[in-house]
Amino acid sequence: MTRGWFLTAVLSISVNALAAENVLRVSAIPDEAPTELQRKFQPLGAYLEKATGWKVHFVPVTDYAATVEGLAAKKLDLVWYGGFTFVQARRRTGNAIPLVQREEDAHFHSKFIVASGSKAKSLADLKGANFAFGSVSSTSGHLMPRFYLLKNGIDPDKDFAKVAFSGAHDITAKWVESGRVDAGVLNESVFQKLIDEKKIDVTKVRVLWTTPDYYDYNWTVRGDLEPQLIEKIKGAFLSLDYGKPEQKKILELQRTHKFIPTQPENYRSIEEAAKSAGLLKD
Amino acid sequence: MVAIIALAYRGSEGDFGRLFSRDSRATLIDFALGFWPPAHDPDFLFSMVRPLLETVAIAFLGISVALIFALPLSFLATSPAVTASRDDRPGPARRISFLAARLLLNGMRSIPELIWALIFVRIFGIGAGAGVLAIGIGYAGVLGKVFAEIFESLPRSAAEGLASGGAPPLRGFAFGVLPAAMPLMGSYALYRFDCALRASAILGIVGAGGVGQQLELSIKMFDYHQVASLILALFVLVTGADSASQRIRKLLQNSAGLLPIFRAPVWRRTGGLIAWVGAGALAIRFLEIPLSELFSLQALRSAVSYVWAMFPPDLDWSFVSALGPAILETLSISILGTAIAAVLGIFLAYPAALKTWSERVSDQPNHSAGLLLRRVASWSARGVLNLCRTLPELLWALIFIFVVGLGPFAGALALGVHTAGVLGRLYSEAIEEVSGGPLLAVRSGGATDPATFAFGAWPQAFPQLVAYTLYRWEVNIRASAVLGVVGAGGLGKALYVSLGLFHHHRTLTLIMVIVGLVAGVDLLSGWLRRCAQQAGSSEALSTRFAETMEAQLEQNFEGGYR
Numbered sequence: 001m002t003r004g005w006f007l008t009a010v011l012s013i014s015v016n017a018l019a020a021e022n023v024l025r026v027s028a029i030p031d032e033a034p035t036e037l038q039r040k041f042q043p044l045g046a047y048l049e050k051a052t053g054w055k056v057h058f059v060p061v062t063d064y065a066a067t068v069e070g071l072a073a074k075k076l077d078l079v080w081y082g083g084f085t086f087v088q089a090r091r092r093t094g095n096a097i098p099l100v101q102r103e104e105d106a107h108f109h110s111k112f113i114v115a116s117g118s119k120a121k122s123l124a125d126l127k128g129a130n131f132a133f134g135s136v137s138s139t140s141g142h143l144m145p146r147f148y149l150l151k152n153g154i155d156p157d158k159d160f161a162k163v164a165f166s167g168a169h170d171i172t173a174k175w176v177e178s179g180r181v182d183a184g185v186l187n188e189s190v191f192q193k194l195i196d197e198k199k200i201d202v203t204k205v206r207v208l209w210t211t212p213d214y215y216d217y218n219w220t221v222r223g224d225l226e227p228q229l230i231e232k233i234k235g236a237f238l239s240l241d242y243g244k245p246e247q248k249k250i251l252e253l254q255r256t257h258k259f260i261p262t263q264p265e266n267y268r269s270i271e272e273a274a275k276s277a278g279l280l281k282d
Numbered sequence: 283m284v285a286i287i288a289l290a291y292r293g294s295e296g297d298f299g300r301l302f303s304r305d306s307r308a309t310l311i312d313f314a315l316g317f318w319p320p321a322h323d324p325d326f327l328f329s330m331v332r333p334l335l336e337t338v339a340i341a342f343l344g345i346s347v348a349l350i351f352a353l354p355l356s357f358l359a360t361s362p363a364v365t366a367s368r369d370d371r372p373g374p375a376r377r378i379s380f381l382a383a384r385l386l387l388n389g390m391r392s393i394p395e396l397i398w399a400l401i402f403v404r405i406f407g408i409g410a411g412a413g414v415l416a417i418g419i420g421y422a423g424v425l426g427k428v429f430a431e432i433f434e435s436l437p438r439s440a441a442e443g444l445a446s447g448g449a450p451p452l453r454g455f456a457f458g459v460l461p462a463a464m465p466l467m468g469s470y471a472l473y474r475f476d477c478a479l480r481a482s483a484i485l486g487i488v489g490a491g492g493v494g495q496q497l498e499l500s501i502k503m504f505d506y507h508q509v510a511s512l513i514l515a516l517f518v519l520v521t522g523a524d525s526a527s528q529r530i531r532k533l534l535q536n537s538a539g540l541l542p543i544f545r546a547p548v549w550r551r552t553g554g555l556i557a558w559v560g561a562g563a564l565a566i567r568f569l570e571i572p573l574s575e576l577f578s579l580q581a582l583r584s585a586v587s588y589v590w591a592m593f594p595p596d597l598d599w600s601f602v603s604a605l606g607p608a609i610l611e612t613l614s615i616s617i618l619g620t621a622i623a624a625v626l627g628i629f630l631a632y633p634a635a636l637k638t639w640s641e642r643v644s645d646q647p648n649h650s651a652g653l654l655l656r657r658v659a660s661w662s663a664r665g666v667l668n669l670c671r672t673l674p675e676l677l678w679a680l681i682f683i684f685v686v687g688l689g690p691f692a693g694a695l696a697l698g699v700h701t702a703g704v705l706g707r708l709y710s711e712a713i714e715e716v717s718g719g720p721l722l723a724v725r726s727g728g729a730t731d732p733a734t735f736a737f738g739a740w741p742q743a744f745p746q747l748v749a750y751t752l753y754r755w756e757v758n759i760r761a762s763a764v765l766g767v768v769g770a771g772g773l774g775k776a777l778y779v780s781l782g783l784f785h786h787h788r789t790l791t792l793i794m795v796i797v798g799l800v801a802g803v804d805l806l807s808g809w810l811r812r813c814a815q816q817a818g819s820s821e822a823l824s825t826r827f828a829e830t831m832e833a834q835l836e837q838n839f840e841g842g843y844r
Binding site for chain 1: 404487488495769
């Protein structure tokens with residue numbers, strides 16, 4: 001009897017929790033520390049709530065691949081993806097829609113960094129080094145750097161003494177600064193932020209090489225979300241105005257001045273790069 | 283043996299020079315100084331509360347789930363002979379279910395919790411639910427196996443009597459076997475709860491809830507003050523759970539059996555059950571586990587499709603052959619780690635045991651200064667052992683990565699330090715338990731403490747120490763298979779990469795390799811243990827219940843299994 005009562009209570013509690021309607025579940029790939037992601041998202045979440053009339057719930061995540069599975073399993077509605085995770089999500093779901101991206105994301109770069117005392121002058125000098133990528137699934141922390149390393153005749157699996165995945169861009173920077181690894185690669189926007197916020201000592205690290213342009217991050221929605229809602233979300237992002245103080249704050253936390261529309265075709269080259277680097281299999 | 287350890291040293295890129303180099307010393311000193319003061323701003327302390335509670339709740343629910351799975355499986359996995367009358371032969375269905383249950387339990391057990399968590403996070407999404415299931419499935423394997431062994435080890439007269447009276451196996455089991463086994467099972471489950479607490483403290487690293495995520499982040503970002511607070515909190519938590527469960531185990535041992543006839547104990551049992559279910563409900567609510575989603579058709583479908591997508595395993599030669607070095611590395615880490623632990627463990631076990639047996643063999647009166655010194659040495663050695671034990675291997679690995687750099691050597695050191703905590707305690711208890719005769723004989727010849735230890739205690743305890751060490755090697759191979767997830771070498775890295783890139787077929791290959799490796803080490807170590815035992819003295823404890831040995835000594839079961 002008692003046990004039955006408790007089970008009923010538990011079930012009703014959980015059902016009630018889920019029954020709340022019109023909740024937009026938002027997440028982001030954990031390319032930075034999760035606390036940082038939450039902080040970045042808060043004002044944007046409040047803004048989206050107002051603009052769409054839906055309650056916005058941020059789901060913190062520590063695993064890139066889980067955001068992809070989350071979208072496919074309809075547990076997430078709107079996700080901030082990197083270029084490569086978007087490609088994975090698109091292949092996994094078939095209908096994920098990339099909505100908008102920051103203007104910087106249309107010509108994004110990765111930076112290879114070394115300790116300032118390092119003798120390396122070009123990528124070729126990194127042979128035999130201990131090297132840190134970001135996350136395995138990261139575009140700017142793994143895929144594109146790997147692609148360009150291979151293009152420059154360096155096979156990370158053979159030519160580096162040791163390859164480590166730090167998990168996030170800010171950690172990669174810390175590792176190079178502290179000498180834990182000889183070199184590492186990270187996304188230019190996080191690197192700039194670390195310098196601006198004096199979280200990294202610019203006298204201790206220097207940039208060795210910067211990649212050519214590529215398309216990166218975007219905000220993606222589930223393909224089977226109501227079209228009206230999708231339009232509302234897209235409109236909300238596009239109408240963010242750097243001139244308005246309230247919205248300027250949101251944009252600054254996203255480290256941009258403006259969001260622009262994007263489309264799946266923009267990510268073809270990422271998909272090709274992933275295939276040629278052996279990270280995507282057919 | 284020396285050759286094997288030397289090979290393992292090379293295989294895991296061992297370099298004690300690096301460990302004690304000036305760079306490493308500086309890092310260590312930085313680390314130690316950075317610990318003081320522990321982060322204590324209210325914001326951070328407050329932010330610690332929820333993850334810590336989550337860790338406890340995950341361990342609690344995980345062990346509850348494990349029990350739910352383990353009970354029926356352990357019944358199926360018990361030799362059919364237990365519930366059959368003497369001249370009755372169990373039917374083929376019973377035999378097949380017996381074998382299937384054994385196989386299933388072994389499979390569940392061979393895959394480390396962290397890998398279960400990695401997989402469940404992907405199937406069921408980020409969050410505590412994945413952590414609960416990971417502990418639930420992994421521990422169900424261990425609990426089921428140990429329970430089955432308990433059932434088989436009990437006197438069989440009751441069940442036999444019921445069977446010859448015509449009772450079907452299930453009824454014979456419920457009335458003839460279960461009541462006598464309950465206290466032992468409860469004891470073991472409680473012991474496993476302590477382990478689950480440590481396990482759930484690291485599941486956060488892969489996104490399965492709890493304090494692990496914050497801990498990994500603080501370590502990786504060099505925020506030593508925060509690391510210090512988190513480690514302190516974890517230490518208090520684990521030690522607290524340890525002593526609480528010891529107390530409950532004592533109660534269980536002195537309890538009146540499963541079905542007491544007095545009213546008060548019946549109420550107490552009902553109360554306990556209600557409290558348990560209530561706590562479970564609270565934990566589910568606190569962790570915000572979406573039960574209806576977890577048990578939905580959709581969840582089942584996504585689980586099946588996830589597993590289905592893994593088949594067939596990727597047997598492409600270029601991939602498989604590249605695994606060779608990683609396998610050797612994993613093996614090397616586990617061997618070197620266990621060897622380091624054995625050496626450290628002995629050095630710590632000696633002072634830890636000093637108090638007890640200096641009391642037994644000392645010819646000096648109790649109030650001498652020497653005795654006080656021994657007590658101090660004993661308590662501090664125990665403190666160190668507890669600290670080593672409290673932090674799981676993976677956390678030690680994160681720390682050692684900063685001392686000796688990324689790679690397998692950090693993994694071996696991490697295994698070594700954590701296991702030293704476990705082995706040191708087991709060793710010291712084994713040493714304390716040696717029979718007094720030889721000790722007194724050596725002592726009366728005028729031997730000093732160390733000499734008494736070397737000539738009186740060591741030869742007696744040796745076979746048992748070997749058995750414990752081999753047993754820990756079996757545990758360590760599981761751990762070393764996942765150390766790569768945080769960058770400490772071995773197969774774990776390949777697994778982390780293949781999971782991250784959705785290379786499902788490769789993931790399956792890797793899981794198969796890990797299961798094979800674990801099973802191989804289990805077999806080898808079991809065989810070695812039997813050899814050591816036959817060669818050793820008859821003092822050696824029965825190693826029949828390899829998994830329970832640790833529990834056995836930890837709680838000083840008297841007579842339970844022996």
